[in-house]
Structures are given as structure tokens and as C-alpha cells.
Amino acid sequence: MRKLAITKLNDLFAAIAESEKLYIPVDGKTGANYELWAEGKTLSDALNTVRSPKDFFFPQTEDMMAFKTEGKKIEIIDTREECEDFVIFGVRACDVRSFAVLDNVFLSDPVDSYYKNRRDHGLIMSMACTRPAETCFCKTFGIDAADPEGDIVCWRVQGFLYMDAKTEKGAALLDKLASITEEADSDVIAEEKALIRARMEKLPLASLTTDAFGPGKTDTFFDSPEWKSLSESCLGCGTCTFVCPTCQCYDIRDFKTNNGVIRYRCWDSCMYSEFTKMSAGQPRLTQVERFRQRFMHKLVYYPERYNGLYSCVGCGRCLAKCPIQMNIAKVMKTLGGKAND
């Protein structure tokens, strides 16, 4: 384990940025977001960024290819941008887990080469959460905010940034930073972890459990009468899906330009009335079914498909951002019966 005085954080950023693109959470006018580090940019104290870091691997819009026609000839142009190595600093435990959720979808056969390209070039420096928010419930999904996953895990304790490499890639970067960091004792971190875990136990949503959900529960919940009242005031907007670090649905469209066609993909939302529209029409005709789809996918379908892993990470963004304040915690409490009383 290595450490560095918080007052020297800028030196650390400068050292990393020498060889790689570095992104850190920076405070903006309306919350923190990841920005490319440059001299003068300082780390935000915010717990979560407004937009999740899934943007790094699965951006909201991306061009996939372009077509140019000349007479009867069609030229296909690869518009993929060369991806340089990059480091994302300060990713929270919940958001790091979201990458595993996305990996299952994009890296299983057929592999999404656009996603894989970015994933291969990214290095994650995660950050433990000393001050979780009231909306946090990562523990519900077996995530440890005291000891996040990632290539390098960081803790901010007593004026120092402690760093521990968890992967070869992470160890290689820490080696490169050896001249500005010093060897650290891990006792401080053991205490910090205990403190964080005790805090997580006291959060308002600490008792929320997934006990009622998971693989094989489709029939239990699909026809539940509760979906109607839960979705009654849903506006059908896409806020929850777009701030969600694990929502992964997209649409691919062709866009006609003056001298050809650009094929792009963009995030889609199961909350939208035109989602997965087929020649025969719409599979989900009302907001009740669209709403059900989102939560069944997070709590039942996804775990069924991917070895019991839930596709919610408890980051709390939807709890903070839903215009009508309906969210997965309320859905779990309502449907989860006794387990969540």
C-alpha cells in the first residue's frame, strides 16, 4: 500500500496525466461530473457524479460507421476513434460494480468491440466512501463501500490518500508513481474500513434486502397488482434510465447527412413509448408494463441471466433525480413483502 499527502494530490494527478489521460470528478454549476484533468482542476468532494462513469465505456451517443455513396458504389467508413489509455479517478464502489454489470452484457458473445475498445484502455482508481448519502444502498447488493473493486483502490484518511493496487494494471501504475508516494501501513485503512462499514449499517436504507427477488421470481412478481399503483404517477420520462450506471439499452439509427449516411447509436429507455418498437407494434402498451420491465430487469431477469448478479448497484441517483420520486427502493419495499418491512 502506498500513500501521499492530500496537499500533494495535484502532483499525483500531474504525474498520471504525463502518460495517460486522466479524468477526475470536478464540481460544476449543478453538481460534480468527470472532466479531463488539467492544471488548476481540483477534485470534487461530492459523493457521486451527476452522470455516472458508464459514459466512459458506453457513451450516450456514438458514431459506429459512415456510408458514402458515389453512383452505385458504397464506401463504408470506420468512424471509430482511436482510443488512448485513460485513468478514471475517484470512482465509487457502486459505480465500479456497474462496470461488471455492463461487462456481462457487452463482453459476452458477440462482443461489442466499441465497448471493449474503451474498456481495455481504461484504468479505474476507485474511492472508498467515508460519508455515504442517505440515498445510498449499495450494501443491499453486496457491495462494500469500504473496500471498492477497481484497479487501484483509494481511501482518504487523516490528510493522506492511501492507494492499494488490486490488479496487475493497477500495480504497474502505482510503481510508476513510486517516486512521489511512500510506503504505507495498512492498519489505518483497517480502522477506516470498520468506520465506513459501521456508517453503512446506520443508513436509512440499510435494511433493504434482495431476499424476495432474484432468479426464478418472474411468476411471483409479473402479475402483481402493485405495479399499477407504483407506476400510476410515472411520467414516462427517461431520467432514471439515463442517470443509471447500469442501464444499457440502446438504439441504432441511420442519420442522413449531405454527403452520405452516419450510423450512430444512442441510449434508449424502456420508459419510452417507442422502445423496442417492432413491425407488429409495441410489446409494452402502457406505462405500467414499461415501468414493470425496468424493475423486473434489474431485480429478476438480469440476475437470472447472469448468475444471480443484480443490475442495480444502489448508487441512489434515481432516488435523487426521479421527478416524481418513485424508485427501485420503493419498488423493493412494496413488492418485497416481509423481507423489507
Added chain:
Amino acid sequence: MQELTRDALLARAAELLENGTVDRVLGWKRGEFAYDVTPAVFKSADEMKESFVWGDFCGANFSKYLIAETKKSENKVLAFLKPCDTYSFNQLLTEHRFDREKVYAIGIPCDGMVDIAKIREKADGIASVDTNGDKLIVHTLFDGDVTLDRAEMLAERCTVCKSKKHVAYDELLGEEGDVVDSARFDEVAKIEAMTPDERFAFWQGELSRCIRCNACRDVCPACTCEKCVFNNPNSGVENKSPANSFEEQMFHIIRAFHVAGRCTDCGECSRVCPQHIPLHLLNRKFIKDIDSFYGEYQAGAEVGSRAPHINYTEGDIEPSDAVKRGDENA
């Protein structure tokens, strides 16, 4: 502090449910925290006793919900309306969007709504919030209690409230207020005073945060098209996300044009925006211009009023004047 208590609203709703005037109530439902209040339909007084709330976080405007809700039953639904909600209510009636006979509207006074985003700037780990006169006591997870001035935590739209007067109701609870001489156009005037380049930079900065979640449109009581042009694959402008910065401007500016003369300035668009884009300023610009070109006009002030845009008079501003004015600002 709100004039009426939750119990006062609940008691009146219980009576109306009991005597059969209404068979359901559109109200605010308690969440996990102080602020995560959800609009809900209550079917009984018992349901209401369990989870109905009224307080500083009940900002949601129910008027638009009445379109869907009144189609569900032949019986009346009770809707609690704050003064600004009643303007949306009237505007929807002007546009024949729901059946007035199927609603029992109770006007309730409003002392402004608190913006949780403003509290979050001052405190984190918000376990609960109590209102005590003109103070808010925020109970936090790690820092004990934080006391804040309630007036400073009010939502922007409430700091420039245009009316404490209800323009529609079947019954009024509490004291009626007056139309307020509001400073709501001050921010617009500041933007008008910018140079074109500054103004463009201002809006580009704001709108570039847009994630096209459509929450502004979906909550807007003036946006009631059965099928929005932006959701219609045959429209040629359908889009699900911002392809570039131009599209973001297109979406919001087309929407502002579409609700011009119909927007009551309820401020729901800005309340729900996950990126805190001050969308209300676009609408207020239109309202300010309408006021100056055609004389003061408040959408929703009464049922059946004709907005200046659809009410030709000989004294109307010539289109060429508007174009000239555009040139001056270019």
C-alpha cells in the same frame, strides 16, 4: 411554514370520501425521506392516514394528471391545488383536456416549496427535515442538526411567486391570497442585456448539459399532445438523445415555441430537470415578449381566454417589426 396542516387536508378529504362527493383523492404520498414525495391516488381515508403528506416538499403540480385520471372513472376525483397549480388547471380546461365535472378541486394556500437541491448545498446525509416557523431544521447523518433559513431554501419559482390567489376551485381551505407583483422577469432582463455572443454562450452552457430524458416535456401541463413530434418516427425530427449541441437547442426551443401563450409559468420543467437547466427562463422570455407586444396576458388566469397568438386584432405587432427586432439583437 404552510398555513394548513396535513390533518386539516386529510379531515376534509375524509368527509368528501365519506359523503360520496369523490371516490378518490389525488394527493402527495410520503416517501423514505423528508423530501421524496410522490403524487398518488388515494382510494380511502385509511390509505391517506397511512401515507398522505402535505408540507414543504409537495411541489408536484397535479393538474396534468387530471387528463388521465378523469378518464378512469365516472366519479369525481378530489385534487388539491396550490395557487400556481390552478393556472395550469384553467389552461387545461381552456384546451378541453379534461372534464371539469369529474373533478372536485380544493384550493389550498401555499407558502412556497423548498428545493432539496438548495439544502444539499448546505448539508449532506439528510436524514429528515423539520419546518419550524421561518427555519428549516435539517437532521443529518453525520453532522447533527443544521438550521437553515427557509426563505433561502425556497425553489426559484417560489422566490418569484406570481400569485397566491387561486383562479379555480370548488372549495377553498384557508385564506385566499392576492396576485403578487413578482420579480420573475428580472433574470430574463439580465439575459436580454447580454451581447448576442454572451447569450449564445449562456444557453450553450446550460443546454449542453441536457441528457434528453424528456422529463421537462413529460411533466409540463402545456405539453399534452397524444404523440409528441419528437417521439414520432414519421416526423423526421424524432430523436432519443442529443446527437450534437444543435439538437439540444432545437428540442428546447421548439418546445418553448410550442407552449408560448399557453405556458402559465408553473416552473415544473425546471423543478424536474435532473441537470438543473433553467428552462423556465425560455418560457418567461416568451411571456415577457407577449406582455410587451400584446399587453399583459397570463395564461390560465381564466378559462376560455384567447391567447394573443390566436386572437387577431388590428393593433397586433407586424411580423416585420418582430423580424427587425431580431436583426437588432443579432
